[in-house]
Amino acid sequence: MTRVIITSNANETMLVGQELASEILENEVDRSIIIFLEGELGAGKTTFTKGILKGLDYDEVVTSPTYNLVQIHETKNYRVFHFDLYRISEPIELEEIGIDEYLNEAKSLSIFEWPKNGDVSLPSPDYLIEISYKDNSENDNRELTIS
Numbered sequence: 001m002t003r004v005i006i007t008s009n010a011n012e013t014m015l016v017g018q019e020l021a022s023e024i025l026e027n028e029v030d031r032s033i034i035i036f037l038e039g040e041l042g043a044g045k046t047t048f049t050k051g052i053l054k055g056l057d058y059d060e061v062v063t064s065p066t067y068n069l070v071q072i073h074e075t076k077n078y079r080v081f082h083f084d085l086y087r088i089s090e091p092i093e094l095e096e097i098g099i100d101e102y103l104n105e106a107k108s109l110s111i112f113e114w115p116k117n118g119d120v121s122l123p124s125p126d127y128l129i130e131i132s133y134k135d136n137s138e139n140d141n142r143e144l145t146i147s
């Protein structure tokens with residue numbers, strides 16, 4: 001099932017992330033959940049991730065993991081691995097940091113920005129969120145497609 005949502009500011013995009021978190025909490029999934037976030041630079045991938053974390057009751061500051069590849073956040077229900085693969089040049093770099101251990105951890109959420117850079121080193125996701133600029137750049141509208 002695919003959903004398309006238009007947001008007109010960062011808060012609305014966060015809210016969509018919060019709703020996804022609520023859905024995951026309600027389903028009481030206890031395996032590892034994989035989320036791919038696709039979209040250009042500045043589309044709102046990190047903003048959406050902040051929404052997911054807010055929805056998991058996490059109230060510490062969330063920054064982009066661009067320089068560390070992954071940031072780990074302990075929330076009440078899930079351990080969240082927030083990956084940003086923007087700067088990796090080969091999928092093998094993921095093997096080198098032990099990606100399988102992250103992906104096999106029960107009750108965890110692995111969120112990937114720029115998942116295409118991980119290519120063959122990543123399984124297919126449970127959720128794919130594609131974020132794009134909507135109506136040129138005259139406004140802050142984004143189109144979010146969740147599948």
Ligand code: ADP
Pocket residue numbers: 007008009010011012013039040041042043044045046047048064113140141142
């Ligand atoms: P990315 O991680 O995709 O590079 P960020 O989430 O870091 O993008 O940045 C998105 C920027 O766009 C933020 O400065 C945010 O405030 C702004 N913004 C404006 N409108 C929106 C919107 N509708 N959804 C998400 N972010 C928006």
Ligand code: MG
Pocket residue numbers: 045046064084113
């Ligand atoms: Mg980002």
